Amino acid sequence: MEKGLVMEPEKFHETFLRLEAEVQKVIVGHNDVIRKVLIAFFAGGHVLLEGVPGLGKTLLVKSLSHALGMTFKRIQFTPDLMPSDIVGTEVLAESSGRREFQFKKGPIFAHVVLADEINRATPKTQSAVLEAMEEKQVTVFGESHVLESPFMVLATQNPIELEGTYPLPEAQLDRFFFKLLVGPPAPAELREILKRTTGTETGNATKVLPEDGGNLVNEMQQLLRQVMIAPPIEDYVVRLVHATQANDHNGAPSSPSVKQYIRFGSSPRGAQSLILGAKGNALVEGRVHVSYEDVEKVIFPALRHRIILNFQAEAENVAADQIVAEIVKQVTRN
Amino acid sequence: MQISTRPQDLEPPVRLVKDVADRLRRHALWDSLAVIFPPVLALIYGAVTLYRAAMVNDSAFFFAVVIAAGGGLLGVVLRFRSRIPSLPSAARLIDQKSGAKDRFLTLATIDPAGYLPSIFARLRLETFDFVERIDLPRDFPLKLKRSRWWLFLGSILIATLIHFLLPLAGPMIHVVPVQQRIRQLANEMSQRTGLKGLAHQLRMLAAKLEDPNVPRENKQAMSEDIQKEIEKQQAKEEQKDNRDLLGQAASTLKGLEEQQSSEGQEQRTDQEKGGGGIQSNLPQDGQGEGKQSQGSGGEGKKDSNAQLSKATHQDKTAQGEPKEPGQDQNQKHQGDTKGNQPDQSQPGKNQDDQKTGKDQGGSREGAGKNQASDEPPQGTPPTERFYKAGEGKAGLKDPRYVTVQLPEDITAESRGEGMVAKGSKGNRVGAKVPVSNVPLPAQIPNSPTEKQQLPIEYRGIIR
Numbered sequence: 001m002e003k004g005l006v007m008e009p010e011k012f013h014e015t016f017l018r019l020e021a022e023v024q025k026v027i028v029g030h031n032d033v034i035r036k037v038l039i040a041f042f043a044g045g046h047v048l049l050e051g052v053p054g055l056g057k058t059l060l061v062k063s064l065s066h067a068l069g070m071t072f073k074r075i076q077f078t079p080d081l082m083p084s085d086i087v088g089t090e091v092l093a094e095s096s097g098r099r100e101f102q103f104k105k106g107p108i109f110a111h112v113v114l115a116d117e118i119n120r121a122t123p124k125t126q127s128a129v130l131e132a133m134e135e136k137q138v139t140v141f142g143e144s145h146v147l148e149s150p151f152m153v154l155a156t157q158n159p160i161e162l163e164g165t166y167p168l169p170e171a172q173l174d175r176f177f178f179k180l181l182v183g184p185p186a187p188a189e190l191r192e193i194l195k196r197t198t199g200t201e202t203g204n205a206t207k208v209l210p211e212d213g214g215n216l217v218n219e220m221q222q223l224l225r226q227v228m229i230a231p232p233i234e235d236y237v238v239r240l241v242h243a244t245q246a247n248d249h250n251g252a253p254s255s256p257s258v259k260q261y262i263r264f265g266s267s268p269r270g271a272q273s274l275i276l277g278a279k280g281n282a283l284v285e286g287r288v289h290v291s292y293e294d295v296e297k298v299i300f301p302a303l304r305h306r307i308i309l310n311f312q313a314e315a316e317n318v319a320a321d322q323i324v325a326e327i328v329k330q331v332t333r334n
Numbered sequence: 335m336q337i338s339t340r341p342q343d344l345e346p347p348v349r350l351v352k353d354v355a356d357r358l359r360r361h362a363l364w365d366s367l368a369v370i371f372p373p374v375l376a377l378i379y380g381a382v383t384l385y386r387a388a389m390v391n392d393s394a395f396f397f398a399v400v401i402a403a404g405g406g407l408l409g410v411v412l413r414f415r416s417r418i419p420s421l422p423s424a425a426r427l428i429d430q431k432s433g434a435k436d437r438f439l440t441l442a443t444i445d446p447a448g449y450l451p452s453i454f455a456r457l458r459l460e461t462f463d464f465v466e467r468i469d470l471p472r473d474f475p476l477k478l479k480r481s482r483w484w485l486f487l488g489s490i491l492i493a494t495l496i497h498f499l500l501p502l503a504g505p506m507i508h509v510v511p512v513q514q515r516i517r518q519l520a521n522e523m524s525q526r527t528g529l530k531g532l533a534h535q536l537r538m539l540a541a542k543l544e545d546p547n548v549p550r551e552n553k554q555a556m557s558e559d560i561q562k563e564i565e566k567q568q569a570k571e572e573q574k575d576n577r578d579l580l581g582q583a584a585s586t587l588k589g590l591e592e593q594q595s596s597e598g599q600e601q602r603t604d605q606e607k608g609g610g611g612i613q614s615n616l617p618q619d620g621q622g623e624g625k626q627s628q629g630s631g632g633e634g635k636k637d638s639n640a641q642l643s644k645a646t647h648q649d650k651t652a653q654g655e656p657k658e659p660g661q662d663q664n665q666k667h668q669g670d671t672k673g674n675q676p677d678q679s680q681p682g683k684n685q686d687d688q689k690t691g692k693d694q695g696g697s698r699e700g701a702g703k704n705q706a707s708d709e710p711p712q713g714t715p716p717t718e719r720f721y722k723a724g725e726g727k728a729g730l731k732d733p734r735y736v737t738v739q740l741p742e743d744i745t746a747e748s749r750g751e752g753m754v755a756k757g758s759k760g761n762r763v764g765a766k767v768p769v770s771n772v773p774l775p776a777q778i779p780n781s782p783t784e785k786q787q788l789p790i791e792y793r794g795i796i797r
Contacts, residue, residue, distance in 0.1 A: 228440055233436065289440040
């Protein structure tokens with residue numbers, strides 16, 4: 001293999017498809033969600049899953065972790081959850097005849113962490129997770145503890161039970177790579193779900209990656225970043241993100257709906273998510289270069305949670321996806 | 335899988351992108367030419383047509399052609415430059431045609447230094463397969479939009495209209511004044527050997543044309559003389575440029591001549607239409623007696639009245655006291671005619687007197703006529719002014735009649751002479767329509783007579 005090339009693109013493609021297939025053995029439907037979660041994983045990002053209870057969000061994450069062969073921890077967020085319940089704390093322990101404080105790692109110290117109903121915990125507790133997401137380390141009593149790599153947080157939100165919840169602030173929403181909407185299954189999918197879950201045989205995902213799965217994942221993540229992207233397509237991404245700004249200080253006109261409904265546009269993280277997500281999508285399709293279609297396939301999960309709508313949009317029930325769709329129509333390819 | 339990095343395998347995709355870009359550049363040039371040139375050529379043709387018709391001078395023609403040609407070139411350059419396809423746009427078109435999913439675009443725009451060579455080589459190898467799907471003439475043909483064809487046809491139509499309609503619309507178009515054109519020609523001729531004399535004459539002609547005091551006949555005569563000189567010079571001129579210049583001068587003078595003759599004809603028509611029912615008994619510039627005064631208006635009529643008054647005075651002196659109304663009409667008529675006729679006892683004197691009088695009158699008449707010919711009659715026709723209340727064209731109240739002796743051939747006799755001519759006894763030809771009241775020789779036996787209504791103008795003068 002050529003020096004510098006960590007992995008053959010074909011191997012990435014093959015491994016990816018195997019992981020995807022393995023998860024699809026357990027999860028019925030949601031193929032696009034599965035693919036996007038995997039892309040986000042190999043892009044080094046975190047995912048926010050939003051959907052009503054009972055759609056298999058937790059099962060999806062568990063299956064993914066099983067397929068990856070990586071440690072998995074689930075954190076059920078409640079209003080009384082404390083930060084130390086997540087990151088860990090120091091406890092007084094006795095060893096070798098001596099008593100000393102030892103750091104007890106919290107559930108955050110896993111490769112794949114499921115933060116279930118993250119919007120039910122207090123902001124203080126949320127911030128503990130969010131710091132770990134960004135920094136890949138936690139600080140307890142002044143001491144930093146690095147999290148294992150690869151590290152991915154999949155947080156879930158329930159869009160219907162908002163009473164007594166603490167919606168994630170915009171600054172913290174921005175830290176999620178993708179926000180995926182998990183919808184209800186189709187009738188055929190529901191039949192399959194029932195068949196799988198109410199019978200005698202229940203499937204579980206098996207490990208796909210080899211023993212050195214960690215190294216393999218790291219190589220796949222590095223290869224993803226080596227995918228080529230043409231300057232005109234990069235410029236296209238820039239213009240897409242720039243089009244989400246309601247108050248353009250550079251003098252470029254915004255579309256009427258952007259001006260009318262958006263309070264704050266996407267941050268540069270949105271452009272990063274777009275490009276990395278497009279690169280991942282290109283590799284999944286067996287290419288080593290990004291195309292315009294790759295960008296358009298990942299734009300909704302990348303931007304829908306980064307556009308802050310104003311009160312008028314909420315009053316008129318305008319969703320962020322509508323704004324993003326209009327922006328895609330408005331911004332032309334080079 | 336090993337990725338080939340042989341140079342010969344890496345060239346075709348890049349070469350294809352460049353070929354497509356060149357092809358699209360040529361298409362853009364043809365498109366720009368198709369948009370700009372037809373109207374520009376139509377404009378230039380219009381300018382040439384105007385120049386040939388002597389409606390614009392040399393400098394205006396040159397200026398127009400330069401502006402049109404320069405503007406056309408500039409338009410082509412600007413339009414072409416704005417439509418020059420870039421390599422990325424050509425690559426995108428190839429991607430669309432071949433389904434390469436932006437491989438050609440990435441290959442044409444990416445900087446290989448920022449990526450691994452193997453990855454770049456893999457991209458090129460993948461792109462190689464798509465090169466075979468492209469056929470340049472089929473996938474990138476030269477297609478002129480339908481609007482270009484309409485533009486081309488429209489320009490031809492405009493040029494055709496200019497070619498056929500401009501000569502018809504020429505008189506309605508404001509042209510360079512003739513005097514100015516003659517001066518331009520004179521200036522050009524003065525710079526050529528052998529034509530300086532003609533140039534001087536043309537300048538003099540232009541000065542005369544601008545002088546309103548110079549009679550039209552003088553201008554016309556001078557123009558004709560110069561035309562003859564030009565024709566002579568043209569016949570012996572060897573240089574083509576000089577012949578062309580002389581030709582332009584000849585055509586300009588011909589146009590001037592036509593213009594002047596049409597103006598003269600209009601004036602004559604106006605004079606004939608003008609005046610009233612007054613019939614002058616004096617010859618007018620060789621046109622013979624019996625011609626109505628041409629637009630004589632007040633002055634001519636005054637002269638006629640003066641003559642009539644004079645005649646009336648002569649009548650009174652000859653007849654003594656004025657006749658009573660109830661007297662014999664013949665006597666009255668004789669008296670009238672006597673008064674109006676010269677005294678045969680002193681034919682010479684009378685002739686001289688009358689001639690003098692007529693000359694004077696003629697001069698006055700002539701002056702009046704000249705004035706009349708220059709000025710159109712003002713006001714209502716003279717005849718209508720003599721109508722009394724209740725009278726009109728339908729008839730007069732209490733009209734009076736006289737018996738007149740019909741003259742012989744008046745026209746030939748009265749041309750150039752102040753007197754009525756002869757009435758030879760043997761050759762009296764009764765004119766069917768009396769055209770004047772020229773004094774006739776007295777006592778012509780067996781002369782035809784006719785009863786005519788007394789002209790309204792004499793009502794109150796002749797009793």
